[in-house]
Amino acid sequence: MNPKIRWYILAMVFIATGLNFLDRQVLSMTIIKIQEELSISDVQYGWVNTGFLVSYALMFTVGGRLIDKFGGKKGLGLSVGIWSFASVLHGVMNSFSQLLGFRFLLGVGEGACFPGAAKTVYEWFDEKERALANGIAIGGAAIGAVAAPPLTILIAGEYGWRWSFIIPGLIGFVWIVLWFSQSWKNSLHAREVKAMATIDEPVVQISIKKLLQNKTVQVFILIRFLLDPVFYFLMFWVPKYLNQERDLSFERIGELFWIPFLALGLSNILGGWCSDKLVARNFSINAARKWVMGFAAALTLVAPFISTVSTVEVAVLLMSLMMLAHGFWITNYITAIADVFGKYATSSVVGLSGTAGAISGMIINPLIGWVAQNYSYGPLWLVSGIMYPLAFVILIVFIPKIRTIEFGK
Numbered sequence: 001m002n003p004k005i006r007w008y009i010l011a012m013v014f015i016a017t018g019l020n021f022l023d024r025q026v027l028s029m030t031i032i033k034i035q036e037e038l039s040i041s042d043v044q045y046g047w048v049n050t051g052f053l054v055s056y057a058l059m060f061t062v063g064g065r066l067i068d069k070f071g072g073k074k075g076l077g078l079s080v081g082i083w084s085f086a087s088v089l090h091g092v093m094n095s096f097s098q099l100l101g102f103r104f105l106l107g108v109g110e111g112a113c114f115p116g117a118a119k120t121v122y123e124w125f126d127e128k129e130r131a132l133a134n135g136i137a138i139g140g141a142a143i144g145a146v147a148a149p150p151l152t153i154l155i156a157g158e159y160g161w162r163w164s165f166i167i168p169g170l171i172g173f174v175w176i177v178l179w180f181s182q183s184w185k186n187s188l189h190a191r192e193v194k195a196m197a198t199i200d201e202p203v204v205q206i207s208i209k210k211l212l213q214n215k216t217v218q219v220f221i222l223i224r225f226l227l228d229p230v231f232y233f234l235m236f237w238v239p240k241y242l243n244q245e246r247d248l249s250f251e252r253i254g255e256l257f258w259i260p261f262l263a264l265g266l267s268n269i270l271g272g273w274c275s276d277k278l279v280a281r282n283f284s285i286n287a288a289r290k291w292v293m294g295f296a297a298a299l300t301l302v303a304p305f306i307s308t309v310s311t312v313e314v315a316v317l318l319m320s321l322m323m324l325a326h327g328f329w330i331t332n333y334i335t336a337i338a339d340v341f342g343k344y345a346t347s348s349v350v351g352l353s354g355t356a357g358a359i360s361g362m363i364i365n366p367l368i369g370w371v372a373q374n375y376s377y378g379p380l381w382l383v384s385g386i387m388y389p390l391a392f393v394i395l396i397v398f399i400p401k402i403r404t405i406e407f408g409k
Helices: 003-038 042-070 072-090 096-110 113-124 130-159 163-180 188-195 208-212 215-244 250-256 258-280 285-307 312-374 378-398
Strands: none
Touching: 003 042, 003 072, 003 096, 003 113, 003 130, 003 163, 003 215, 003 250, 042 072, 042 096, 042 113, 042 215, 042 312, 072 096, 072 113, 072 163, 113 130, 113 312, 130 163, 130 250, 130 258, 130 312, 208 215, 208 312, 215 250, 215 312, 215 378, 250 258, 258 285, 258 312, 285 312, 285 378, 312 378
């Protein structure tokens, strides 16, 4: 197999996850302008985020199932097409109801992105390189989030906030053309299937019921349910926190908000690299993934101090440490799912866990809006610092060893 092809595919996944987070992050920047123009309250903004998470939750599982059945190429390509169209529609909205509807459609497309990324990495990389490849694949999301604040400020300043949605959507359509122009005949998965002389036989797909009855699946789902609201809080509410409690202008937020996401992008890749290096030094898969995740969980204990430090620069530094920790955690979390479920159910379990996280975020987002509007952000930062250590304890207690489950045997 030509190694350049798989790295080209990985680069395209990196760009796709970058567009995924860029497209969703534009709203968290422009909402300050949109609220002024369309008279949308903080509580309504919470419901807009919930509308996104409803469809995102649904499509994480539905998209994951379809991608396990049809493969990463078709699934990820369709996903990018739907959310790019939804992004363009944001540029023509004129009411709260339209924003809610277009945000729902955005979630339909974006929900399948990370199951598609995980499946694509599995199809092209073996376990010795999989953590690094996953880190690169999902690291694009952070780079997209890094690009979103300054790019949004630039486009909104020159052409108005509506073009901040339209231009990234058009870039997504260009990505689709490039994605489907590449042949996948030499993928690792295709070669394995050919070697087993089952090229025309579909991979056995495990039923949702059977997956949900598996204790390891339940633990992965629970962990995502606990942690995703923390990440959605960092994504959707930090610009408003900086504006309301730190008195930063729209332009100053654009200058600072990219920094935590740069930390996230670097740690996505570094977290995968560290895990693979530990495996190369004869650590077990179980030990390598858990050592990195344990370090990440400990690092999140800085979160409660974000609301108490005196300067905004220190607050942003602590937010960056939170994002650094999340990058280490999520790369190894998704890689651990692939380690356990392989070709049979990787996308499905990533999808189920993502659905659980989105449902949790959907429930919590209006509550975040209520707490922020009526009290302060202090309790939200406190809870954010507790959840990762709790999730790590659950992981080591209920999944004592990360190992492959041979479904379909």
